[in-house]
Amino acid sequence: MSVYVNKVKRLFKNDPFSELLPVIEYWDDEKLFVCEGPSIGAMLICSPTIGGNSKIQNALESMYKQSFPANSTIQFSLVSTPDIEDSLYGYDAIRGGRIVGPDQEKVDLMSSSIRDFYREGSQHPINRSGFQFRDFEVWVTIKIPIKEALPTDKEIKTFRNLVEQTYTLLEMLGPYEATETDYHRRMQVLMNMYDGEGWRGTPRYHHKIKSSRPLRETILPPNKRIVPKKNGVAFYDEHDNELQFVKTLGVSAVKDELWYGEMLNLIGDWRYGQNGLYEHYILTLNVVLPHQRKAKNALQTKRNFVTQQARGSVLQWLERLKFQKQDLDRINREVENEGSSLVDYALQITIFGKTEKHAEDFAKKMIGFYAAQQVTLKQDAYFTMPFFLASLPFGLSDEFVKGSSRFERATSKAMPFLTPHMGSWKGNTLQPSILLTSRLGQLVSLDFFQSETNYNVFCAATSGAGKSFMAGYLINSYIGSGIKQQPNDKDNQVNFDDGSRCYIVDVGRSYEALAKQYNGAQFIDFSKDTKYSLNPFASVTQMEGVDGQASMVLTIIKLMASPMGRINDLQNAGMQRLMMELWHQKGREATITDFANMCLQDEEKEIRNIGKQLVNFTEGYQYGDMFSNKYPPVDYDGRLIVCELQNLKSDPHLQVVALMSIIMSIQRAMFMSGTDKRKLFLLDEAWQFISDEGMMKFFADFLENGYRTFRKFNSLGCTITQSLGDAYQSSAGRAIIANSAWLMLMRQDDEAIETLKAEKQYSGAEIDFDLMKSLKTQKPKPGIKDPDVYSEVFLRYGTMTQVCRLYTDRKLQLILSTNPDEKARRSALMEKGMSLNEAIEHMLAEEGYVDKAS
Incomplete structure (x- = not known):
């Protein structure tokens, strides 16, 4: 050689x-x-x-x-x-192609923004x-x-x-x-x-x-190449740039x-x-x-x-x-x-540090x-x-x-x-509609619809805990996601148009700004002068049978007749008999006036009394037009429908009756839309409806039946209130909890948590109460560019409990912003010919987050 x-x-x-x-x-x-x-x-x-x-x-x-x-x-x-x-x-x-129309760009941009935020956040710190x-x-x-x-x-x-x-x-x-x-x-x-x-x-x-x-x-x-050093092992590329350092x-x-x-x-x-x-x-x-x-x-x-x-x-x-x-x-x-x-x-x-210094510091x-x-x-x-x-x-x-x-x-x-086998829960799906993270940084992939029991959610949060932003995040996440999966070829994506629909009932106009974010949204402000019919008979999809809505219609009529729930067994049986007779005669054309007239003609005096008690809900009287066929029913066409009940707050009896009728009409809309799209029903400020044991005695039965049937329509019900204790104060609240597979609890007062514990309202381990007390909401601090901003939520699903965090970046905040100045700036840039994405990138550059686009 x-x-x-x-x-x-x-x-x-x-x-x-x-x-x-x-x-x-x-x-x-x-x-x-x-x-x-x-x-x-x-x-x-x-x-x-x-x-x-x-x-x-x-x-x-x-x-x-x-x-x-x-x-x-x-x-x-x-x-x-x-x-x-x-x-x-x-x-x-x-995601992608879940909404066809003018909202598609915004929805797809939100989805890609969230994905990019999490991917980038796995490589680089997201805050200080x-x-x-x-x-x-x-x-x-x-x-x-x-x-x-x-x-x-x-x-x-x-x-x-x-x-x-x-x-x-x-x-x-x-x-x-x-x-x-x-x-x-x-x-x-x-x-x-x-x-x-x-x-x-x-x-x-x-x-x-x-x-x-x-x-x-x-x-x-x-x-x-890998080079061993005195204090670790260094990784280099072909240009001798340090790629990572192991200690x-x-x-x-x-x-x-x-x-x-x-x-x-x-x-x-x-x-x-x-x-x-x-x-x-x-x-x-x-x-x-x-x-x-x-x-x-x-x-x-x-x-x-x-x-x-x-x-x-x-x-x-x-x-x-x-x-x-x-x-x-x-x-x-x-x-x-x-x-x-x-x-x-x-x-x-x-x-594994990005540099030797990162590794040394860590x-x-x-x-x-x-x-x-x-x-x-x-x-x-x-x-x-x-x-x-x-x-x-x-x-x-x-x-x-x-x-x-x-x-x-x-x-x-x-x-x-x-043995190091413990960490965080990763979620319940590999096709997440919602992305959160644990306190340890574990990505948590969630889909409320991936549940063996029901899909329903109960959420409680005190004022200032970040409830509105969390709710908006959940709503937008579901509107922008569908059921069918896109093909692996990213160049041949399909417009499935199967994004979720969301129906919200609120008191306080909290979702008015969110509704304005979408072209395909409705904000319906209910009042005594509303020109819509809330006739419960018109909303029936199936009256009889195990899954029938007879009990829901009957409950609404009983509440109309007796807000304090004073209906005896004889009256209950008689009302049920007459309601079914009326249904077989007129079906969805039946009205409350028809039912009241049948009661007034009954041979039983106590049934005739029911007819008299229903008079305010019959034609020619105070609320008659609202529950007749004089006006058309609500048209729930759209991705996002917000039903606002603030203007009915002065009449609690009418407000609750209207709420129950709205829920029934929403259920009909869910049924008629088929199962190719998921549907969400959100009841916010629910404490107003579940705290009065007298009036809400009927409401509890109604909700229990309503929430139990949501799954049948590929739908979920989400109840949002201020305190978990609210739910345990009435039969209505307890019915909601019993029919909710998911519990989301944001920051609560320590006293409220101690009450839960003392009265054994929440059954959980001792550590659960400690975690509840530790929940935080970190809000932006003026003058700090990348503050540690997040909302925490205590999540319970089955036997699993964990604190999760919602982080978002500035890009998503600008996309969803309802701040008048930010909205105006966004609109002005788009009027100059920029796309929504270009406008947002330009605004980020103006704030110093990225290099300004040319």
């Missing part, structure tokens, strides 16, 4: 990063990764649990107690990454607090040693049994086994976290490995008394949301399962030695020896009496945060590459265990206390 060839070979001699990665290849049929060692492994990808319970604790302990081959390893990692692409892809899939959006996953990697480079059939069978047992034990974490594509995607995100190469803009389930090279050679792009920290000590579930406190300030850990990181519990017989013999030898030494007066001089004996006695008891296994473990944290913040939890962290130095590799899937090796001097011996009983 020539001298020249040898020189060239030496130039290529440096080992590439890929050779440091343990994964060699993936076998599809056997569902295993062949790794260095030699060893074989599997990776389970799970969702974090919201908290912990005895079932999860016992399952974890059983997992660590399984009969693993000697020197098998388990890595249990809680991983924060900016990969929120699944949710954003699903968000886009049900450093808050970032993220996705948490739990990665569980299992690796067992094998004798040769390739596994035998027996080794594969043993391994698959262990994986399947582990899968079953972790069922509460929703696991699925990673394929080579799943592994590749996760590694691509870790290695290209901030420039997004190879993954951003594509959901995980569309990820592809675009190379035929060995798996580990496809992880790091060829134009990038590792070891957990050197934890508090003496660690309760199961306290690992959640190490993820961030989920209780109060005041001090967050918002950079991306991995928290890993590395576990080695030693040869059990040898480990037990070594334990017994050490215990005997310490027992011999820890006798007599020596204990008063060597207190450490005393504690060591106690620890060894406890471990021996757990092994011998409780069947625990011996394990070697170490906790470590891997930080490391200091994390050290301080953990110190407050009585956990000591130490920054790793010099041997930074081995520590980084050990945090990656399948990265734990014999060499690292021996050389790191980090591992402690304990029993499998202790491992659940140190």
